[in-house]
Amino acid sequence: MLALPGRRKHYRLIAAVAAVAIFVSGCSGSSDAATSAAPSGAADPQQPAGSSASAAGTSAGVAQAGGTITFGRTQAPTSLDLHNQITANNAFAIDKIFESLVSFDADGALEPWLASKYESSADGLTWTFTLRDGVTFSNGAPLTPADVVFSLNRHFKVGGPLPLAAPITSIAAEGANTVVIKLSAPYTPFLAELAGFSNGILPADFGGVAEDKFFLKPVGTGPFVVATWDQGGDLTFTANKKYWQPGKPYVDSLIYRLVPEDTQLIAQLQGGQVNAIDQVSPANVAELESNSKLAVSNTPGWEIETLFFNNLDTHFSDRFVRRAVSYALDRQGLVQATSFGTATVAGSLLPPTIPDYNAQTKTLNFNVDAAQKELKQSAFPDGFSTKLMVASGNSKRAQEAQIIQAALAEINIKVEIESIDLAAFRERFRAFDYSMMINSALSDVADPNGIISFQADPDAGTNAYWTHYNNPEVTALIQQGRTKAEGPDRAAIYAQIQDLIAGDAPYIPLAYTPNIKATSATVHGLVVLPNGSVRFQDAWISK
């Protein structure tokens, strides 16, 4: 974790308390105070953590209005339909336009957003959301409960890649500002999932526009509005003049500039053609940090770099073999070398930014003797030959693969590295046509159930991220975790799951990949969320 200034710790504590409480009232200073701070000459009293990291040492100051942020990204948004095509790439454009009832902050703590208040009944089956006063869409229409009902129902109808997994039985508007959602069974990740990209709120019946036209010029409550969109190229947003947070966004416009090359991203930031970039490869961080005209932010995220085993493979179906590999890897050295010190070593499949992460997980850490002992107990005591598949064009992964190859050679496992193009790579692992691969997983939600279901639940539709891991004990615990209310009991369930998975080693988490962004030193107040998205409504440019 980043060392945070003391003042921030204080807010983290508040956030933690708020997250633990099932009833959260948003009418106190926790979220509304932030919204009343217009650029009036006083610094925003609630600078989130991301901002202090984003423009190192320059975030203190008076927010100035005006200007344009040109944000270099390596991919162009392909669709702004928040239900159909919700890739990370599209999501980071979609969340500027649409907002959800709840959101999360830079530390992954849930916070009230379009709903100023939410509460659950004692049995966890009825959730009541009170809509924030004074929220309008960018077309001037006020936000009503009917819009919420329409939006969530469309999400249900379309399904899409981030389906609403909660067992919802009804979504109903009540009165002028209340929405009631009923569940057939308690489902603890519900709020966290509601904060996801696909649960943004759009106007009922698309505000009278045809569905296929609506998403070309979408109308939402978010801080930005699509001005021009060159499909496959740049996307230009202008500030939503009717945004519910007074005085925000500070900038006039935000341009998503397509720069399809990592090296070009850096070069264009250095050359001033863009004043913020969405990613920095670890190898370039030191170079950018030494440049006083630029600022680099490194914030913890929800992405985990992982070595995956095909648990159906001749060799890796043997638990002893997988454990031997885990012991054989010096993760500390591997992560230091391949991330240039920007990432942290992973001990659990959950990153520290997700609630109920267990720092004491019983990880099988580097120990060559233990590795050899495990292998001796396996069906292949004298070692064997295997293949490690990586997607080509990723220098970090190529390096990781070589380090793993060298480490496993020490215990007589001969590894051949197979580097293939990304599209073929995807096809191969989905067909279980691999022995080992390096890939990463990214949580979609601020709840442990997200990544754990995805990587360990045989019934989640992803075959435990195509490893085919299936441990009935873990599956039963996953079921319990979903219904157990937040608190120590739930944390204990997830601690146990993390231990069991570390012991079975169906995959080996290597590193917690941080979100690294860079800006010109004149850009302040970016908030980087753990999912990798950047909030721009608090960003401003010093003249």
Add this chain to the structure above:
Amino acid sequence: MIGEAFTLPTPGALRWARRTAFTVIPVVIGVVLATFFLLRLVPGDPAAAILGDQASDASLAALREKMGLNSSIGAQLLDFMGQVFFHADTGNSLVFDVSSRQLIAARAGISMSLVALSVVFTAVIVVPMALLAATHRDRLLDQLIRIIPAIGLSMPIFWIGLLLVLVFAVRLGWLPVGGSVNGFASLILPALAVAITIAPPLIRSLRAQLLEVFQADFVSTLRAAGLPSRRILVRHVLRNAALPTLTLFGLNVAYLVGGTLIVEKVFAINGLGALMFEAIGNRDFPVVQGIALFSAVVVVAVTLVTDFAVHRLDPRNSRPGAQ
């Protein structure tokens, strides 16, 4: 040549037109079909590219169905052919919400400007270099001009591009490092990179031709007639020597267009090259097919124009009554 553009087509010109018609159409159709089948031979699923690694099998299957990827190859080919012949399009992009034609049209301008500028730069590099080498035959200058391009020839285009960025953009700061927002200035370095890679063989060819023409009888005759040597060089020698080099250039057009597409990637120019790389990565079949079709047409068109220029420049065709 001015004032000669409206002469009646010679029998030679008619022969040339017939020949091109019989080669152009099969070439374009061949390229389109080859792209169609090659794309489907390589592994990779457009649906997986769109939804990413974490999408469930169920949502992947639903998207494949929606995209029409579950129909047979034959049906897809028929559908594709229908699109090409009836709509002059290769179908809707699988990734973006627009047709391939729109995507390509939006990006063709910048790529074609780059091709045109590369041609200009090539001429600007080749002609003076060859003239200097030929007029200083076997002296140091000639040796240098013969050696340096050989180095250029041995370097891949993206490497040359990176070197140019390092020197002129990063170190000297004269030109933008890339992108296409700075208009003409953005195109200088990439066009230069393309020109540097295709110039070496052209310089050699033109130098050899110039030396050959210098020996020709008509040059001695012109000299004896007292024409100034500069005029002899430009009007007579260069014109005669340029023909084989132009022909050689015509053979290199595909390389020129291909080089332009690759160099776009290095310089982050959001043209057809960038679109092509992304479309291949995403297995966005209609867009890749569209770019292949468009590039084939461009290559053929530039080749034809070159052929035609050779034909017109040939003194044997431009004198009235010549056969």
